[in-house]
Amino acid sequence: MKKTKETLISQLREKGLKVTPQRMAIVDALVENRYEHPGATLVFNEARKKAKHVSLSTVYATLKEFSENGLIRQLEFDRMENRYDVDLSDHVNLICNRCGKIFDYSIPASLEPRDIARKSGFVVTDTRLEFHGYCRDCLKRPD
């Protein structure tokens, strides 16, 4: 189920979010550059080409809004600006230490570095596994 511009726009309506020219341009930028896993800056520049009137503030606000509503997924890094992923299916992000490109590697598939290298040509040097959620204490605590 490849996510298209239309999918995203109808999702916007479902959520009761307004469809504006700026958002159309941003959606375009996201879909057309899906394999780049674009960051706010790239989305901003691409969106500008379509619709003149898009500000960087809006791009940030919109990407945040979209992420919070589950339309896209925010990939957070440290030394890099955040990147956004239109593909919400379970997959591993393979991140190149040198060029910074982000490749998708779908799950279920072996997560053994050796298998990953054989299938994708990507050599793993470092692994990060993060599970976000709620700790025991916070689950007890109200609010």
Added chain:
Amino acid sequence: MKKTKETLISQLREKGLKVTPQRMAIVDALVENRYEHPGATLVFNEARKKAKHVSLSTVYATLKEFSENGLIRQLEFDRMENRYDVDLSDHVNLICNRCGKIFDYSIPASLEPRDIARKSGFVVTDTRLEFHGYCRDCLKRPD
């Protein structure tokens, strides 16, 4: 093999890095707060208690130096400042969405959210798997 102050200091010497009062204080702060997975600010405040003459710049430079030399591991987040982990063994970081605490969950063990909840009481809502390394193209390219 629990990493102690002594372990870290001898590692410093091995790498040809100088042992200064500031670094001693920083090492102390790291080891004594290991379970907090402390960030630069906490390390700075703790280190200040031991040695008056430590600047924030130095803390940053030192944590970077230590990470690059494999003495500690840098955990990078987005909305939070970086955190540092003295434990270099393979483990999963369980990060609470509410209080921000970081819990360790050792590998090998089941990575099934259900099993994690049963063993640690931590409820997983979101998973992030990142494999860092080198992509096919960058492997070919010299330098």
Added chain:
DNA sequence: TTTCATTTCGGAATCATTCCAGTTTGTAAA
């Protein structure tokens, strides 16, 4: 004790991101 590369320092600079307060605009209802 001398030497010098390394380390330290405070302050300025950077950079992604958020905040703010005023203005504009989809869109649902009249």
Added chain:
DNA sequence: TTTACAAACTGGAATGATTCCGAAATGAAA
């Protein structure tokens, strides 16, 4: 099709973690 208003947009200022800078201080090898 107008009207009304919450939602969305804007540029610029503010934030906060981190890095950069050039100068001064200092471990540690000779």
